[in-house]
Amino acid sequence: MSTPKLQKHENGTYYVYWSEGRRSKRVSTGSKDLALAKSYFSTWLSLEQSDRTARTHEAKATFAEVWGAYRDSIDRRKGPTLIRVRSIGPHLLKAFGDLHPGAIAQAHVDRYVRDRVAGRIGRAAQQGTIWLELNKLTTACNYAIETGLITEADRPRFKTVEAPEARDRWMRREEAQRLFATAERERGGARLSRVERFLHIALETAARRRVIETLTWGQVDMEAGVIHFHKAGDRRTKKRRPSVPISRSLRAVLDRAYAERQGDLVLDHDRPISPSFDRVARLAGLPDVTPHVLRHTAATWMARHGVSLWKIAGILGNSVAMVEKVYAKHCPEGLAEAVETISLGARPSPQSWGTRPNGASDVTDTLSVADGQPS
DSSP states (O other): OOOOEEEEOTTSOEEEEEEETTEEEEEEOSOSOHHHHHHHHHHHHHHHHHHHHHHHSOOSOOHHHHHHHHHHHHHHHTOTTHHHHHHHHHHHHHHHTTSOGGGOOHHHHHHHHHHHHHTSSSSOOOHHHHHHHHHHHHHHHHHHHHTTSSOGGGOOOOOOOOOOOOOOOOOOHHHHHHHHHHHHHTOOSSSOOHHHHHHHHHHHHOOOHHHHHTOBGGGEETTTTEEEOSOTTOOOOSSOOOEEEOOHHHHHHHHHHHHTOOSSBTTSSOSOSHHHHHHHHHHTTOTTOOHHHHHHHHHHHHHHTTOOHHHHHHHHTOOHHHHHHHHGGGOHHHHHHHHTTSSTTOSOOGGGOOBOTTSOBHHHHHHHHHTTOOO
16 A cells, blocks of 8 residues: 555545555545645544554454444343443444454544534434443443453553533422322323332432332332342342332332232333333423433432431442532532631621711621721
8 A cells, every 4th residue: 555645636625545556546535625634634544554453453353243242241131221232232333343442543433423423323413422332332342351252452442522411400399299290190090100100219219210110029128118129139230229218108109009019010010111201291391301300309309408418329329429429519508517617706797787977888897807907
């Protein structure tokens, strides 16, 4: 392969020209602007170098094989990420499938980001979606390293897009009441609907959606007053499933639901609750409320009622650091104690405030003296 060169065509567009053997080749930069063409040329050179490395690399597995192994592991576990992994796979495979993981370079990732944003791979995607997809790429490679499919030296190293800020949507009391009232109105019979049961459990325990969907009556210990969200034999992941006490209001709901039960699962079956939930939320005038919002709402309400972040972390099954990052702003009590110590009596009481004839305030004079300035 000859040294590639960037040249302007007679039509005004810049092309990359090179030759392989006796054949001349070219590729359009798609731009008539020299600066943009140079940027394209730089990326193209990086990709060509990475692709040549990939073709000559004695790889144990391509990324397509790595992803296949990871997907199979998810299929066997039938975990909550199964649907998401299946939807992400085609996008990642189109961009990286033929490459060895160790050959995936920053230029490949940058091109993937551009193609996903522009809709050239799948439908146009937002930053949060792309961040999740690249995270799954890394997760799949980590799994391949753990299982010996590839080695640590084959781990792809690249800078991903920034993680999106977490949505801070939580419900006010009036919104929650509206949601419950709508679910009751849409019940269609005397028996508590799946959505009603889900609403009560989610808001009273702050449990994740999938954990509630798969909850069995065997995990509900009414005698001890505890729901054990972790099933014996289940693989433990970073998303911990704690045991949460049953509140008085939830006990009444569970007593009724148990009397009306139609099987071993609290929600009758483990299919996604989202379609039914979304319908009730729309009818309640809350189209932006998702099942996860209930978990966030429960944690926010606890924080605003003075529950310690340590206890909230225990109920959520998250680290204290993560809970502090998200919910500390809803805990004003500790900060209130701190600000009360700032002036320590340096300011006059409101009862002593007055206005002098020249318009100067007693408060201003007092603060000036306190600051060591002449009054």
